[in-house]
Amino acid sequence: MTRIYPRGFYTYLWLREDGTPYYVGKGRGGRAGKRHRRIGNAPPQERILTQSFPSEKDALAAEQFFISFYGRKDLGNGRLINFSDGGEGGANPSPAERKRRSERLRENLAGKVFGRLQAREFNYEKSLTTKQTCWDCICLCGGKTTVDSSHLKSGRTRSCGCLKREMAIARNKTLPNLGKHYRKRVSIRPRVLIETT
Numbered sequence: 001m002t003r004i005y006p007r008g009f010y011t012y013l014w015l016r017e018d019g020t021p022y023y024v025g026k027g028r029g030g031r032a033g034k035r036h037r038r039i040g041n042a043p044p045q046e047r048i049l050t051q052s053f054p055s056e057k058d059a060l061a062a063e064q065f066f067i068s069f070y071g072r073k074d075l076g077n078g079r080l081i082n083f084s085d086g087g088e089g090g091a092n093p094s095p096a097e098r099k100r101r102s103e104r105l106r107e108n109l110a111g112k113v114f115g116r117l118q119a120r121e122f123n124y125e126k127s128l129t130t131k132q133t134c135w136d137c138i139c140l141c142g143g144k145t146t147v148d149s150s151h152l153k154s155g156r157t158r159s160c161g162c163l164k165r166e167m168a169i170a171r172n173k174t175l176p177n178l179g180k181h182y183r184k185r186v187s188i189r190p191r192v193l194i195e196t197t
Contacts, residue, residue, distance in 0.1 A: 003045045005030055006052035008061035011066065014039075015047040021070055022081055026056075026063040039081060060087045099124060106133045109149055114142040115158025117147065 005028075005110040012032035014023040023039055027031065032048050035041045044046065053059040063086035071078015072085075074094040083097065109119040117137040123146050133149040143160035151157040 001009065003033060003048075005032060005182070006050055007050060008054070009056045010050045010052040011059050011062040012051075013049040013066065014043050016050065017047070018041075021049075021066070021078060022079060024063055024066040024070065024080060024082060024086065026059045038083060063087065098128075107149065109135055109152065114152040115155065116163060117145070117157070117159060118154065119149075 009026065009028050010032070011024065011026050013021040014025075014032075014082075023036075025036075026048050032050055033042050033045065051062065053062060064182070067080060067084075067086040070080050070092075072080050072082055074081075074083065074097045076094075080166055106122065110121060112119050116139050119137050120133040121136050123134045125134050128144050133151065134146050135149055136144065137152070137160075138144055138147050139160035139162060141160065141162040143162060144161040147157045
């Protein structure tokens with residue numbers, strides 16, 4: 001039998017077999033009975049409670065109230081498996097949940113060598129501030145640096161900076177020592193004049 005949900009916006013609670021709520025949401029139409037990507041399948045119809053509201057704003061306020069009342073499991077203050085505080089805000093997982101997700105999604109580069117750098121360990125703090133996956137690396141020269149994993153894999157960063165210094169020294173040794181003005185002229189691209197007839 002198909003359940004008929006309230007018209008307009010409503011707040012819903014998914015209940016465990018013992019009758020305690022484990023998820024709170026806001027929806028319209030058949031949202032309460034559908035699978036949620038992060039949460040999983042909806043419980044049987046008899047374990048879904050709904051309360052309709054005249055506006056979306058009221059339904060969001062009720063969702064926030066229920067989440068704060070029952071508490072979130074990931075924050076350690078309740079029983080709900082919600083990842084946000086409800087309302088119009090996006091997901092707001094606990095720091096431990098964020099770390100767990102980032103570890104699951106990132107590729108493990110520990111011990112791999114990229115040019116002169118060897119990735120040692122994932123740098124969680126820098127990854128949070130830069131919004132990139134960053135790794136603490138040690139260079140063949142003994143230097144330490146923190147590098148974005150995409151720069152390591154693409155070859156954009158191959159050392160702690162020692163390679164660039166060595167290349168600059170080698171480049172300066174190949175030119176005769178005629179002064180800085182000569183080096184400047186050599187680096188200027190030659191211009192070609194085209195005569196028109």
